Amino acid sequence: MRKILPYSIIVLCISNFAFANIQSKHTKLNFSQRALTSDANPANTALVVKRDDNHVMTGAMFNGTASLEYGNLDELFEAYNKLSGDFEKSEPTPGTPTNPIETPDLIDWDKLFEQSPNLEDRLDILKNEVVSLASLLALIATEGYGKAELGIEAPFLLSSDFYGGTVLLGTSYTGYSKAEGILEQIQFDAEQAKSELMRIPDFDENDGVQELDLSAGLKMLYNPQNKGVKLIVTNDSLLLVKSARISKVNLSYSRAQYENDYGTLYWGIKPTYYNIGMTSLGVRIGDLEDSEAIFDDIRNGDYSYQHGFDVDFGLSFASNNYLIAGHLKNAIESDYRFPQVDRRRFKSPYVLEQLDKNEKFTLERQLTLQGALFSEDHKWSFSLEVDANAINDPMLDKFQWLNFTAGYAADSWWLPSARVGFSRNLAGSELAYLNAGLTFMKFINLDVASTLDTVEIDGQDYMRGLSVSLGIQFDY
Incomplete structure (x- = not known):
C-alpha cells in the first residue's frame, strides 16, 4: 500500500483546475481596489470612480490566487484503503465490469x-x-479532506459615464473539487x-x-x-468525489441616486451569466483498491454542462469619511444538478438519501453587510464585512465570512501601499485567517493569508490553510 498524505489531494486538485471556498475574497486588496473586482458590491464601483483618488487605478485588473487547506486527518487515503479490507465488496452488477479486491488473509484472533x-x-x-471501525469512519467524515484553489479574475471598467453611471465587465473562472465519505452508521x-x-x-x-x-x-x-x-x-459507506467548473461573465451598472448633507446614496445591479460543468463518482469503501486512483477517474470524467443566469443588487450610503453598504448576491437562486451516481450497488436508504442531497446544488442567496471609515484624504481605510447568513458552495461546504481590514494607500510609485486583516469562517470549517498585503509601484498587488490553526502531516506541523494572491492593475 502506498503512503498517501493529505497534500496529495492538493496536487491532484490543482492538476484538475480545482477550486473551493477556502479563504474570503474580501480581505485581499484595499477598499478601493476591491470595489473594482468582479465579486464586489456593484454599488461601490460608482463611488470609487467618482472619488478618483490619486492612488486608485480605474482601468483593468488581473488577479491570480492559489490556496491550500487541510483537514485534521493524517494519511487520509491510507485510512480509506485500510477500511476497504474489512468491508464486503459489492456483488457484480450484470453488464458492469468489475475489478475485485483480493480478500485479506483471515485474522487469527x-x-x-x-x-x-x-x-x-x-x-x-x-x-x-x-x-x-466506527471511530475511523466518523473521523474521515469530519476531518478527512484537502482542498485547493487556483483562481483567475479579470474585471474591466468599460465606462465611467454611461447614462450617468459606471459600467464594469467582470470575467472569472472558478471550480470545486472534493472527496468526502458518505458513511452508513454502525x-x-x-x-x-x-x-x-x-x-x-x-x-x-x-x-x-x-x-x-x-x-x-x-x-x-x-x-x-x-x-x-x-x-x-456489509455496509454501503462510500467515497464520493465531486467536481464542478464554473465560468461566469457579469456586467454591473452603478450610479449615484440621491445626495444630502450627510452623504450620497449609490445603487448597483450586476446580472451574471454562468456556464457550469459538473461530474461525480461514488465508490463503495469495500470496492476501493486505491482511493487516490479515483481522482484520475474524476479528472478524465465527462462533465455535464449547464447554463444559468442570476443577478446581484447593491446599495451604499457614503460620505467623505464613512460608508454603510449592503450586497445581495444570487437573488434568483438558480439550481444545478450533478450527473447521477450509479446506484445499483447501494441498498442503504440513508446512503441513497445522501446521494440525492449531493446531486443538487443551488447558488444560494446571501446578504453581505459592510461598514467602512476613511481618513480625510482617503489614504487610510478601515472596513468590516460580515455575511448575514451561511450558504453552501457546490460541494455543500458552508461558508459565512467575517472580515476586517485596515490599509494605507500611497500615491507614490516607490512607496508601497500596505494592508492587514483578519477573517473567520463563521460556519463550516470555522477557520480563522490573518491577512497581509502590499501594492508595489502602484500596479502590482501581493496578498498572503494564513490560518491560525495547524495540522500535523507526517510528523510535521503545517498551517491548515494558506492563500497567496498576485495581480496587476492599470489605467487605460
Missing part, C-alpha cells in the same frame, strides 16, 4: 481468545474492534453478537467455516479447525 477465554471477554474484544447490538458468539463452542472441527451474524451488517467468519476469525462489514 486465537491468541487473543486464549488470553480472554470467557465469552464476555470475547464480546469486549469484538466491541473494541467495532468502536475502532449500530452494534451487543446482545445479538453475544448470542452468536455463544454458538462457537458447539462447532466441530469438521463443520467448516461458519458465518455469524453480529448485527449492524457485521459478520464474523469462524473456522473451527484453526479457530481463525475474520470480521466482515
Whole structure:
C-alpha cells in the first residue's frame, strides 16, 4: 500500500483546475481596489470612480490566487484503503465490469481468545474492534479532506459615464473539487453478537467455516479447525468525489441616486451569466483498491454542462469619511444538478438519501453587510464585512465570512501601499485567517493569508490553510 498524505489531494486538485471556498475574497486588496473586482458590491464601483483618488487605478485588473487547506486527518487515503479490507465488496452488477479486491488473509484472533477465554471477554474484544471501525469512519467524515484553489479574475471598467453611471465587465473562472465519505452508521447490538458468539463452542472441527451474524451488517467468519476469525462489514459507506467548473461573465451598472448633507446614496445591479460543468463518482469503501486512483477517474470524467443566469443588487450610503453598504448576491437562486451516481450497488436508504442531497446544488442567496471609515484624504481605510447568513458552495461546504481590514494607500510609485486583516469562517470549517498585503509601484498587488490553526502531516506541523494572491492593475 502506498503512503498517501493529505497534500496529495492538493496536487491532484490543482492538476484538475480545482477550486473551493477556502479563504474570503474580501480581505485581499484595499477598499478601493476591491470595489473594482468582479465579486464586489456593484454599488461601490460608482463611488470609487467618482472619488478618483490619486492612488486608485480605474482601468483593468488581473488577479491570480492559489490556496491550500487541510483537514485534521493524517494519511487520509491510507485510512480509506485500510477500511476497504474489512468491508464486503459489492456483488457484480450484470453488464458492469468489475475489478475485485483480493480478500485479506483471515485474522487469527486465537491468541487473543486464549488470553480472554470467557465469552464476555470475547464480546469486549469484538466491541473494541467495532468502536475502532466506527471511530475511523466518523473521523474521515469530519476531518478527512484537502482542498485547493487556483483562481483567475479579470474585471474591466468599460465606462465611467454611461447614462450617468459606471459600467464594469467582470470575467472569472472558478471550480470545486472534493472527496468526502458518505458513511452508513454502525449500530452494534451487543446482545445479538453475544448470542452468536455463544454458538462457537458447539462447532466441530469438521463443520467448516461458519458465518455469524453480529448485527449492524457485521459478520464474523469462524473456522473451527484453526479457530481463525475474520470480521466482515456489509455496509454501503462510500467515497464520493465531486467536481464542478464554473465560468461566469457579469456586467454591473452603478450610479449615484440621491445626495444630502450627510452623504450620497449609490445603487448597483450586476446580472451574471454562468456556464457550469459538473461530474461525480461514488465508490463503495469495500470496492476501493486505491482511493487516490479515483481522482484520475474524476479528472478524465465527462462533465455535464449547464447554463444559468442570476443577478446581484447593491446599495451604499457614503460620505467623505464613512460608508454603510449592503450586497445581495444570487437573488434568483438558480439550481444545478450533478450527473447521477450509479446506484445499483447501494441498498442503504440513508446512503441513497445522501446521494440525492449531493446531486443538487443551488447558488444560494446571501446578504453581505459592510461598514467602512476613511481618513480625510482617503489614504487610510478601515472596513468590516460580515455575511448575514451561511450558504453552501457546490460541494455543500458552508461558508459565512467575517472580515476586517485596515490599509494605507500611497500615491507614490516607490512607496508601497500596505494592508492587514483578519477573517473567520463563521460556519463550516470555522477557520480563522490573518491577512497581509502590499501594492508595489502602484500596479502590482501581493496578498498572503494564513490560518491560525495547524495540522500535523507526517510528523510535521503545517498551517491548515494558506492563500497567496498576485495581480496587476492599470489605467487605460
